[in-house]
Amino acid sequence: MTKKIYIKEAVCIGCHLCHVYCQQHRSQSKDLIKAFKKEPFPPVSGVRMEEKGPVAFSVRCQQCEDSPCVSACLTGALSRDGESGLVDVDLERCVGCWTCMLVCPFGAIKRDSRQSKMVKCDLCQGEDEPVCVVNCPNEALVCAESDGSPDDSEGKG
Amino acid sequence: MTKAKQVQYLIIGNSAGGIGAVEAIREVDKAGAITIISDEPHPAYSRPLIAEYLAEGRPLESMLYRRADFYEKNEIQTLLGSRVERLDLGEQAVVMESGERVEWHKLLLATGGTPIVPPMEGSDLKGVFTFTALDDAKGIDQFLSGFEKTTPRALVIGGGLIGVSATQALEERGVAVCIVEMRDRVLNMILDEEASALEEEALKKAGVEIITDHTVAKIVGDSDGVVAEAILDDGRSVPCELVIVAIGVRPRTELVTGTEIEVNRGIVVDLQMATSVPDVYACGDVAEAYDFVYGENRLSPIWPNAYVGGRIAGFNMAGHPCDYPGGTAMNSSNYFGVDIVSAGLVMPPDDTYEVLSNQCDEYYRKVLLKDGLVVGLVFAGDIEKSGIIYNLMKDKVQVETFKQSLVADDFGLISLPEEIWRSHLEMPPAVD
Numbered sequence A: 001m002t003k004k005i006y007i008k009e010a011v012c013i014g015c016h017l018c019h020v021y022c023q024q025h026r027s028q029s030k031d032l033i034k035a036f037k038k039e040p041f042p043p044v045s046g047v048r049m050e051e052k053g054p055v056a057f058s059v060r061c062q063q064c065e066d067s068p069c070v071s072a073c074l075t076g077a078l079s080r081d082g083e084s085g086l087v088d089v090d091l092e093r094c095v096g097c098w099t100c101m102l103v104c105p106f107g108a109i110k111r112d113s114r115q116s117k118m119v120k121c122d123l124c125q126g127e128d129e130p131v132c133v134v135n136c137p138n139e140a141l142v143c144a145e146s147d148g149s150p151d152d153s154e155g156k157g
Numbered sequence B: 001m002t003k004a005k006q007v008q009y010l011i012i013g014n015s016a017g018g019i020g021a022v023e024a025i026r027e028v029d030k031a032g033a034i035t036i037i038s039d040e041p042h043p044a045y046s047r048p049l050i051a052e053y054l055a056e057g058r059p060l061e062s063m064l065y066r067r068a069d070f071y072e073k074n075e076i077q078t079l080l081g082s083r084v085e086r087l088d089l090g091e092q093a094v095v096m097e098s099g100e101r102v103e104w105h106k107l108l109l110a111t112g113g114t115p116i117v118p119p120m121e122g123s124d125l126k127g128v129f130t131f132t133a134l135d136d137a138k139g140i141d142q143f144l145s146g147f148e149k150t151t152p153r154a155l156v157i158g159g160g161l162i163g164v165s166a167t168q169a170l171e172e173r174g175v176a177v178c179i180v181e182m183r184d185r186v187l188n189m190i191l192d193e194e195a196s197a198l199e200e201e202a203l204k205k206a207g208v209e210i211i212t213d214h215t216v217a218k219i220v221g222d223s224d225g226v227v228a229e230a231i232l233d234d235g236r237s238v239p240c241e242l243v244i245v246a247i248g249v250r251p252r253t254e255l256v257t258g259t260e261i262e263v264n265r266g267i268v269v270d271l272q273m274a275t276s277v278p279d280v281y282a283c284g285d286v287a288e289a290y291d292f293v294y295g296e297n298r299l300s301p302i303w304p305n306a307y308v309g310g311r312i313a314g315f316n317m318a319g320h321p322c323d324y325p326g327g328t329a330m331n332s333s334n335y336f337g338v339d340i341v342s343a344g345l346v347m348p349p350d351d352t353y354e355v356l357s358n359q360c361d362e363y364y365r366k367v368l369l370k371d372g373l374v375v376g377l378v379f380a381g382d383i384e385k386s387g388i389i390y391n392l393m394k395d396k397v398q399v400e401t402f403k404q405s406l407v408a409d410d411f412g413l414i415s416l417p418e419e420i421w422r423s424h425l426e427m428p429p430a431v432d
């Protein structure tokens, strides 16, 4: 069963903490202040905020069942785990060609231009729960199993 | 005579298309015997990465498209470094260069493309290369290692994707490069004028010389038969020791010429990736498959289309009917530090198309519309949200009511009609 992070737009106030905690999680020091003020290269967050008037939500990789990014990957760096459904990147093999970006229906893939590597949400592997979900003050994020219904992923191809 | 080998699935071509097919086959048929043939001696590698091989000697192990145990794990027999000489469609067999026969029930032609080398005086000199296979990159690498004291100069014929890719690799090796492009700008097949200009600026900044609107008439060698200069069509001489011919790739259809298999520019396939002959399929650079932007069959020689087409072929070969959703031209690059993506049409063919664009210091965005549908895009600089537009194009979403937002500064999923982003990002109502 595939897990993914859903948004609850009705209770999101656009506080950006999901974005901030993601960045912290991806930093070397794992320290909020150090990550933002001291590390020479601020880590790239796997989350993007979108806001328009009172509407706000965050966007990250949806671990699509048909994962167009995996099909498009030129090097084989991207793969989708048959069991967990997690779309994972082998950074050793990512060369930053950005083909994944061009096919992502969510625009959920980010660039680490300095290292020429793509950045995406991996649901915080190794943590009990993704840090953005844990730290959302309004419980506007839910990490849950998806039933793989067509609504959950782009049209099968 | 030795007894012919028999397999359920025979795949010619061990690259994006071939691998897509065998992965799909193994998803639905764990047992059927699969053989994959290639005249290249290597396990499947990422072809675009030959540039990294040339630039920095990237080892083959980190160029592999699939892990080293892929063939063994999936019980796929390989015949690598072996060329198929001809098809025997009547007997459902292929004949190898060695004379060996392999019989098949289902055949996939994933033979890719061949670099075009125009008849030109001097094209057989030492120091003239094409750039489409790992062994080309190895050959160039070896040739360069022959220069100890001097730094060679290179002439790249053709400013397309392969030419620019080779140029970047050579520049990284410290080789001075001059690109000669027949048309008026580099990357003219995949970019519009604005994005080409951005790329040209970056190329020039890196020290690359670009000569447009000209072509090479002949290559002249020295007394050892090694490249010494190229003579352009206006008589100009460009001194160089290395020439890369990168004017294009054409479908490698040699196996099907003279057979009943229908060929237009490439092998014509239907939505199941089946050719006009039963049990024979084709995909990738060799095939002319459905293009969802043009609404007709077209060549679209890019890696993702080869892989996806291969998967569709594989499912159909294994008796699981499914249709190719179609592909289209689509490219992403960061040559010389400029991030550029493009897909579909990049220039409006006539004035029935609408062009939306927005250019500032940080980015360039252009979207092409026809009757309220997206039919093409070019993004440079900040390209992260280009995929949203690409998918509006692929899903044929009517964008008339929000089209201005597509190139706006704050464009995002939030710019789309609410039901689109809600249905994708919110938890679906509980079902049981």
Ligand SMILES: Cc1cc2nc3c(=O)[nH]c(=O)nc-3n(C[C@H](O)[C@H](O)[C@H](O)COP(=O)(O)OP(=O)(O)OC[C@H]3O[C@@H](n4cnc5c(N)ncnc54)[C@H](O)[C@@H]3O)c2cc1C
Pocket: A074, A097, B012, B013, B014, B015, B016, B017, B018, B037, B038, B039, B040, B047, B048, B049, B050, B051, B082, B083, B084, B085, B110, B111, B112, B113, B131, B132, B133, B161, B162, B165, B166, B252, B255, B283, B284, B285, B286, B301, B302, B303, B304, B306, B330, B331, B332
């Ligand atoms: C330098 C370079 C950069 C590129 N960059 C990009 C990029 O950035 N993005 C992108 O999308 N695409 C890129 N491409 C294009 C991409 O590599 C091709 O679209 C893709 O490789 C097509 O895959 P395929 O499986 O159809 O064929 P190929 O990869 O061409 O493989 C076909 C294989 O079949 C073998 N073969 C053919 N005939 C026979 C025979 N008779 N017997 C035995 N074996 C045979 C060939 O030797 C070859 O190994 C690039 C290509 C090059 C060369």
